[in-house]
Amino acid sequence: MAITPEMAKKWRARGVRILLQHDAGRAAGFPDAAYADVEFADAAAVLAQADLLACVLPPDDAALAQLRPGSVVVGQLRPHGASARIAQLVDARLTSFSLELLPRTTRAQAMDVLSSQAAVAGYRAMLIAAEASPKFFPMLTTAAGTIRPSKVLVIGAGVAGLQAIATARRLGAQTEGYDVRPETREQVESLGAKFLELGVSAAGSGGYARELSAEERAAQQQALAEHLKSIDVIVTTAAVPGRPAPKILSAAMVEGMKPGALIVDLAAEGGGNCELTQPGQRVEHAGVVILGPLNLPAGAPLHASEMYARNVFNFGELLLHDGALAPDFNDELVAKSCVSHAGEVRFTA
Amino acid sequence: MAITPEMAKKWRARGVRILLQHDAGRAAGFPDAAYADVEFADAAAVLAQADLLACVLPPDDAALAQLRPGSVVVGQLRPHGASARIAQLVDARLTSFSLELLPRTTRAQAMDVLSSQAAVAGYRAMLIAAEASPKFFPMLTTAAGTIRPSKVLVIGAGVAGLQAIATARRLGAQTEGYDVRPETREQVESLGAKFLELGVSAAGSGGYARELSAEERAAQQQALAEHLKSIDVIVTTAAVPGRPAPKILSAAMVEGMKPGALIVDLAAEGGGNCELTQPGQRVEHAGVVILGPLNLPAGAPLHASEMYARNVFNFGELLLHDGALAPDFNDELVAKSCVSHAGEVRFTA
Structure with a gap:
């Protein structure tokens, strides 16, 4: 689960409105009732409205097709060897970031999903x-x-x-x-x-x-x-x-x-x-x-989600400026994790 | 497995001849090749020749019927509520000992299968x-x-x-x-x-x-x-x-x-x-x-067997005198663990 109740509060404090798919966190131990001050909708409505989609694994083709051009996708997008998926991200004019691509520097540690998920x-x-x-x-x-x-x-x-x-x-x-x-x-x-x-x-x-x-x-x-x-x-x-x-x-x-x-x-x-x-x-x-x-x-979804959601939030802070999405591509972490942006492939295997 | 390679050596040192069913220990991690100085046979031959049958769980009715009258059975015989099984042990004139019935005294600890299996x-x-x-x-x-x-x-x-x-x-x-x-x-x-x-x-x-x-x-x-x-x-x-x-x-x-x-x-x-x-x-x-x-x-058959086989051997020592089976019913451990002997029920629930 890419947004836990704890992280939902943090996103809200940054002025971000949160829309969750009904029951998205249930299997990981986060029932809808555990979230405060968020809105719920079905998957189609979430995709149609999202400026930023936070996910754990790559969204499928149908989901990507429902996102609006210019929206941002953040998650583990598994870009290696996935040229069809990359082409679709580009064609849909999505700005996508794959957290597995972050350089393994000190500053990136707090968003390093490879580390947090490897520990689990x-x-x-x-x-x-x-x-x-x-x-x-x-x-x-x-x-x-x-x-x-x-x-x-x-x-x-x-x-x-x-x-x-x-x-x-x-x-x-x-x-x-x-x-x-x-x-x-x-x-x-x-x-x-x-x-x-x-x-x-x-x-x-x-x-x-x-x-x-x-x-x-x-x-x-x-x-x-x-x-x-x-x-x-x-x-x-x-x-x-x-x-x-x-x-x-x-x-x-x-x-x-x-x-x-x-x-x-x-x-x-x-x-x-x-x-x-x-x-x-x-x-x-x-x-x-x-x-x-x-x-x-x-297999340990609750704690794996807690760590993953923190990684996503910490990365999200790089993208947000005064509550608005404005990725700074001069930032090494933003640039190196980018898979697609403005109709171009940014990922080099 | 009621007799491990390590315990087979100990039984042999007491002058006991050992007959194992082919592959009886394989699933627990003790292939036939791991045993020294024992004989192998099929189940029927083992039952027909045994003076003492060492088992983990109660032998089924067919197996009990193949044992000779007067033979000894040692294992976890689960006698509680098992009146049909007890009747068959009596009718077959088997001398049977159920290790779960041992009193939980200091002397019985080395043969206490409830303890060793509970630890696992x-x-x-x-x-x-x-x-x-x-x-x-x-x-x-x-x-x-x-x-x-x-x-x-x-x-x-x-x-x-x-x-x-x-x-x-x-x-x-x-x-x-x-x-x-x-x-x-x-x-x-x-x-x-x-x-x-x-x-x-x-x-x-x-x-x-x-x-x-x-x-x-x-x-x-x-x-x-x-x-x-x-x-x-x-x-x-x-x-x-x-x-x-x-x-x-x-x-x-x-x-x-x-x-x-x-x-x-x-x-x-x-x-x-x-x-x-x-x-x-x-x-x-x-x-x-x-x-x-x-x-x-x-689920941990190798170590569970190592402990169980030691329990069985330690109890066996109570029954053996100069390599011959001669249970001493004046011994509390022998008396209290006995389920059947000489055509009589010895177990009281």
Whole structure:
């Protein structure tokens, strides 16, 4: 939900009139009755009247066609590889901003939907892993003897990976984090996890890893395959928006793992970090279960919405001047997140 | 699985020959190849040869009919209200022991399947709750603001309840425990949770609560209803084997809760602690979701089996003397857990 009751108040305080589609927030835990001082209408009326449309996922073609030329769309518009959608935004003369395109600078943090939604995804991925694993995560001491803690490995130490590590640690698992960017070591260790050392570094730019050379990948994979033999649960989180997810876990590696081991592939949406991953499916291979859950933040809609709605509001403040929409394209955050404006494509993949 | 590879070694060391049904342990994470020095056969051959049959749940009628008169059956035989099964055990002249019937004394702890399986159930119930809740359990501080931790209440502070409390605490929720037995306060507090005070005490015997009077129940329920308005997640664990689960949460109480709140009813097998619970189902009522999961230990089969198999072995030691089966009925643990022997019913409900 792009506007929560809390954020509706803030928008109102900026002089903005709010029109909500009936029941738009209900599934996320925000019934219409929770909103004060907003108007409700059906979807068609909302689209016909909106100067600014705040959304979570890209509106469908029919919805875009109902918006007035010159209106502004703000949301996660998934522009990568979506040339048909971009063409429609341009043709409809909409000014559209995709929050995934914000540069990852300090000033952009308060509107960084990739971070806020990745935190939810990392937390939920580890809960799903703990629930699906045939083993306990924590050590358990009972009158019938001691149960050893599970060994958990998180691959990729971005926001999602770090949240997954934190959750595994909270649950009492013996937790390791791995990332090709050596500068993540400190963050992994600060969560009480061990940083897995495979002897390959791929420090990149913009906070993402660079692609590895073929030799580097081979060395990384051999060391990883050996290590995986002792692991009970893997959560993979290596994804760069708009690019296919790097294949880190091969079928051969999975075959070397213990029966009963579990992989939760958070990069399933981009094809997966494991070559056996089927997006949205449960796969069993050589006694190892591989889950490829999709749209994980939707599983914790209330808190995911609270963070997302704050991101949208904070971005909205860049567009508003004295209660009127006036995007300043000299602002890097406005310029870089713009997909379409005044009949032109502004997005470069 | 009643015999794990680790326990198979221990049985062998006591001079016992072990015959396993092919693939009996596979689903729990113990493939046949994991066992050393045991024999494998099909189910019929196992039953025809067994002097002692170790099982997890009661064998079905056909299986019981294949056992030789005088053989011993050890497992969770669920004798309460199962007069037909008891009659068959007697008619087949089987000596049967149901581990749920063990007195809850210090000496019996190492074979107490209720405790070991309740620990698994409590842990898993809270994971299911965390995954199904629309809210984060932990507090989360992000650039887009702070997410408040969930408020979790666990009703019933036995082994399952305490494990549920520990798991909620690990996950960072603001956790409360409630039990009518005031002596549980210290245990709840030792896990870092708050003990919920409703002004009703029902200290009972044998470690279980006594039944409350009508007035006491009314006072308890009114105070509870008021308190529940602020709670995000409830896990209920109030169950006494062989009795219907006490109805603690009424429909009216559920209706007073916040939309998006969640109840996981661990007592679903005995009818549930919430009057809206449907065993094995998901129910939604006034915006509150009520889950009634069944057989929770089976969801963590590897560790549940490790503990269960140790319980069975420890009990088996009471029956074995120099490698031969010779139950000593003067031993309280043997006598009290016996369901049938020498053509007689030994179990009194």
